[in-house]
Amino acid sequence: MRLKLAIQKSGRLHDDSIALLKESGIDIGNGVNKLKAEATNFPLELFFLRDDDIPQYVEDGVADIGFVGENVVYEKAKKVEVAYALGFGKCRLSFAVKKNETFTGPNFLAGKKIATSYPVLVQDYLDKNKVQADIHEISGSVEIAPGIGLADIICDLVSSGSTLFMNGLKEAETILDSQAVLIKRGSLAPAQEVILEKLLFRIESVKKAKRNKYVLLNAPNDRLEKIISLLPGMKSPTIVALATPGWSSVHSVIAETDFWEIIEKLKMAGAEGILVVPIEKMIL
Ligand code: PRT
Ligand code: ZN
Numbered sequence: 431m432r433l434k435l436a437i438q439k440s441g442r443l444h445d446d447s448i449a450l451l452k453e454s455g456i457d458i459g460n461g462v463n464k465l466k467a468e469a470t471n472f473p474l475e476l477f478f479l480r481d482d483d484i485p486q487y488v489e490d491g492v493a494d495i496g497f498v499g500e501n502v503v504y505e506k507a508k509k510v511e512v513a514y515a516l517g518f519g520k521c522r523l524s525f526a527v528k529k530n531e532t533f534t535g536p537n538f539l540a541g542k543k544i545a546t547s548y549p550v551l552v553q554d555y556l557d558k559n560k561v562q563a564d565i566h567e568i569s570g571s572v573e574i575a576p577g578i579g580l581a582d583i584i585c586d587l588v589s590s591g592s593t594l595f596m597n598g599l600k601e602a603e604t605i606l607d608s609q610a611v612l613i614k615r616g617s618l619a620p621a622q623e624v625i626l627e628k629l630l631f632r633i634e635s636v637k638k639a640k641r642n643k644y645v646l647l648n649a650p651n652d653r654l655e656k657i658i659s660l661l662p663g664m665k666s667p668t669i670v671a672l673a674t675p676g677w678s679s680v681h682s683v684i685a686e687t688d689f690w691e692i693i694e695k696l697k698m699a700g701a702e703g704i705l706v707v708p709i710e711k712m713i714l
Contacts, residue, residue, distance in 0.1 A: 431621040432473045433629070436493035439478035443610050446518040447497045453710075454632035473625050485510050488615050494622055495615070500608040501587060505550050510613040514630055517637055519610035521589045523548055526599040528576055533602030539563045545572050545581035552585045555605045573597040638712040643689060645696075646681050646705040653700035654678060660695050662688070683709070 437447040451458065456472045467476045477493050484496040485508035496510075499519050503512060525544075527533050536559035546552050549567045556563055566581055573593050575581040587608070588594060588601055612633075618626065649657050654669065657680060661667050667682035680701075684692050693704060 431619065431625070432468075432475045433495060433618075433622050433625040434475045434477060434493045436477040436479050436484045436487050436496040436498075438481045438484070438498070441481060443481060443497060443499065443519045446516075446610065450497075450516065450518070450633060450636065453636045454629070456629075456632075472629075474629070482506070485613065488613055491615060494618055495626060496613045497610055498613060500611050501548065501551070501606060503611065503613055504606065505548050507550060509616065511616055512611045513614045513626070514612040514633065516610040516612060516633070519608070521587045521608050522604045523551060523585060523606040523608060524588050524604045525583055525585045525602045526573075526588070526594050527583055527602045529598050529600045536561050536603075538602075539583065542582040543580070544583045544585055545575035546585040547572055548585060551606060573599060635711045635713050638714070639709040641686050642683050642709055642712060643686060644681070644707045644709050645684050645693075646679060646707070647696060647701040648672060648677055648679050648703045649699075649701050651676050651678055654680070656699045657696060657701055660692055660699060662692075683712075 438444045448458070451469075456474060457470045458476060459468050459470045465478055467478070468474075469476070477487070479487060481498050481502050484493070484498040485503055485506040487493045488496045488510045489508040495513070497516060499521070500512070501521070501523055503510065525533065525539070536555075539556065540561050540563060543564045543566055544552060545566045545568050547567065547569055549565050552565055566575070568575065568580075572584045572586040574597060575584055576599065577597060584599065585605065591601060594601055612630070614626065645661075647657070658667055661680070661682040662684065667680050670679045670681070671677075672679055689706075693706075696704065
């Protein structure tokens, strides 16, 4: 029994999808230029598809699971479940107005022409806010629509904002925060659910490891109590005696988010020779 995974053939999600599988210890056999590939050391078969088609293929059972942006999942509204947030491909779907205009709220959209590749999500937003507007669906280069007189406003994906800026537009209102997610068909065979659980366990270990750092430091024994109180660790830190009498080496795990704050406090508490190393996998 194998699990069939659909990922983007080429584009913004492709490299991160492949990297995540590699970091999860999954080797992909023959090249990615074909339509399909098989993992050599895990019961996984890969399909390389356009991202827009992935929800449909998962609903139809051509693939069992897929890696795809939430923006695509919700726009396509197929019968698939969002099982796991993968943490890459982050962006937002936002309205953008001409830079000299002021977006005053949903009513600003009333009667306007909106260019977008996301007509379903935009219509949802309009309905929720009881506003009527004219949606023009276009598949690419949405940002040029106001400049050529095709639309008054756009609703498009934004990450750095530089595309909007270069086209004389500014972000006005976000209607969806998006990232790549793992979607699945509702009804997987029990044996496939087991494979999916194994895959998710590996992905979670990789993600946890990325969020944490392994820290080693030296400290005089009379400062140990203070230093230990600053370290969250998974359980309690490891303490090893150094060859120099009265000194110990302390090892622990620190979350990336708290990292600088804790390091500064550790230094002030008397820690020396602090080493910070990346963690490859983290299994709790
Ligand atoms: O060929 P295929 O259909 O598979 O690919 P595609 O061209 O439809 O998609 P692709 O590869 O461009 O994007 C795939 C997915 O990446 C999207 O569905 C999102 O989930 C995610 N993603 C993340 C983005 C962006 N960031 C992003 N910035 N997708 C598109 N953009 C575009 C945006 O449309 C705009 O043109 O980048 C531009 C804005 O970027 P900034 O940095 O200038 O703000
Ligand atoms: Zn696409």
